[in-house]
Each structure stands twice: as structure tokens, then as C-alpha cells.
Amino acid sequence: MKIQSLFFFLLIFCFTTISAQEKPLQIIMIGAHPDDCDIKSGGTAALFIAMGHKVKFLSVTNGDAGHMNEGGGMLAKRRLEETKEVARRLGVSYEVLDNHDGELLPTLAIRFEIIRRIREWNADVVIAPRPNDYHPDHRYTGVLVQDAAFMVGVPNVAADTPPLRKNPVFLYFQDNFKKPNPFQPDIAVDITSVFDKKIYSLDAHKSQFYEWLPWIGGNPEKVPSGPAERIEWLKKQRTGSISAEVKSSLQKWYGAEKAEQVKFSEAFEICEYGRRPSETEIKMLFPMLGK
Numbered sequence: 001m002k003i004q005s006l007f008f009f010l011l012i013f014c015f016t017t018i019s020a021q022e023k024p025l026q027i028i029m030i031g032a033h034p035d036d037c038d039i040k041s042g043g044t045a046a047l048f049i050a051m052g053h054k055v056k057f058l059s060v061t062n063g064d065a066g067h068m069n070e071g072g073g074m075l076a077k078r079r080l081e082e083t084k085e086v087a088r089r090l091g092v093s094y095e096v097l098d099n100h101d102g103e104l105l106p107t108l109a110i111r112f113e114i115i116r117r118i119r120e121w122n123a124d125v126v127i128a129p130r131p132n133d134y135h136p137d138h139r140y141t142g143v144l145v146q147d148a149a150f151m152v153g154v155p156n157v158a159a160d161t162p163p164l165r166k167n168p169v170f171l172y173f174q175d176n177f178k179k180p181n182p183f184q185p186d187i188a189v190d191i192t193s194v195f196d197k198k199i200y201s202l203d204a205h206k207s208q209f210y211e212w213l214p215w216i217g218g219n220p221e222k223v224p225s226g227p228a229e230r231i232e233w234l235k236k237q238r239t240g241s242i243s244a245e246v247k248s249s250l251q252k253w254y255g256a257e258k259a260e261q262v263k264f265s266e267a268f269e270i271c272e273y274g275r276r277p278s279e280t281e282i283k284m285l286f287p288m289l290g291k
Helices: 002-022 036-050 072-090 108-120 136-151 192-202 206-217 227-237 244-254 279-285
Strands: 026-031 054-059 093-096 125-128 169-173 187-190 265-270
Touching: 026 036, 026 108, 026 136, 036 054, 036 072, 036 125, 036 169, 036 187, 036 192, 036 265, 054 072, 054 108, 072 093, 072 192, 072 206, 108 136, 125 136, 136 169, 187 244, 192 227, 206 227, 244 265
Parallel strands: 026 054, 026 125, 054 093, 125 169
Antiparallel strands: 169 265, 187 265
């Protein structure tokens, strides 16, 4: 009888373990504008999706100021339609909150919005900007997500949405800012195999990559007119060198030989305010590492 009970226990344990391993990861990436997540982590999102996991992009503002000729409600509507096309091309879920571009502040109301979205997604991993950046919307998005990091598990905060029972791992997107402290690439992902897919998703943000950003850069006349030529041009604009720090992280996760073959990567820093994962857990949360 004891042997039968032990066998039954082991069977249930094995079934539960396998089910937990097969359960898709829930990743939410949070940006200030309706193209930030795509730029910072579109390749990593594509890898997650290809492996059967679930990814959500959340834009905290509606992007209604990011253009030289258009603005307000019409631009917000256009940018929302662009995110819908990104969702179709990349396979992510995409949501845009109705806060004005360029006017974001780390208010309690918006913090509650973010807490609710993280809870509703039942997130295993949350990725957002660091709170040091040239753009106030980027900075305040970082602050808002930091402020949500502990509160997602507190039942009496945003009590209309059930709290998470396990605190997610919170990460920062890569940036190049050095003060007050430089970005630390704790995790580096090889996105070489999906770089074209990332570019194809960025191509959906036509108001940004073919109009607004070239205008800011002072060279709108250099944007090609043909669709195929535009994608090739965009690919060149988004191709950069891999820093020594990111290369070192790639070597850690992929080995020296594989790291030398990486052409394109995305990197992330672990936020101290969420759960502090071990290397074993990082490999579970980022199953593409080493592949």
C-alpha cells in the first residue's frame, strides 16, 4: 500500500513538473511610445513567440505628439493602427494607453494602470526603460514600472485586479547613457536569426521610421520611396556595433565561439526591485540563451 502511494505521489509530481515546464512564459514589455518596445526588444520578442511563449507590448502614451506635421487625435489613431500591424507581423499582443505623448508624469493613476496590466498578463518577466534617459516620457515610464515592481503583489493596491502571487523578474532595456550609472548587460540575446523579422515589424511604424525620425535627423530626403528599398534602408539605419560589455555577456550565455558569430543582439539589465533570479532561472525565463 505504501509502495502504491509513493508511486502515485511520484506520478503526480512528474505530471505537475512537466505541466509547469510546458506552460508558456508570459512576458510584458513596457515602453513610453508606440514603437519603443519594438526598437528595444523586437528581436527577443520574436524568439519568445517562435518558442511558443506569450509577449505583450504596452505603450504608456498614445504617441500623439511624435510627428512634424500631424498631431493630436488623428496621429494617435494612426499610430494605434501601426501597432495593430506590428502585432500581426510579429505575433505579439499590443496595447496603447491613452496618455498624451510628451506629457507623461509618474502619477498614482497611471501607476495603477500599469499594475493592472502586469497582473492581467500574469507576467513572469517585465521589461521597461531605465529611469535615466534624454526623454522625460522614457524616464517616467521607468519610474512608473519601478514603482509597480513591489506593488503588483500587494492585494490592497489596485484592489479591483487580483494581485500576483509570485513577483515577476523586472528588467531594463539597453541604453547608452552613462550617468548617473551605465547600463549593465546582465542578459544578452542573439537576435541574428530574427533580425529581418524585427526590421519588418519596425517597417509598420511608417509615421516614425520614414517620416518623424528622418525629419528629426535632418535628412528626410534620404528615405527611399519603394517598400523593398525602404526596408533595406531601415535595416542599415538599425545596424550597429556590439559593445565590449554586451559581447562579454554573449560569451557568458552562448560561449565564446557562438558569441563571435552574433551579428545582432539585444541586452537587458536586471532591476533590483523585482525578484533576483539565479542563472538557472534566467535560462528558464530566457530559453533561447545558448541556442
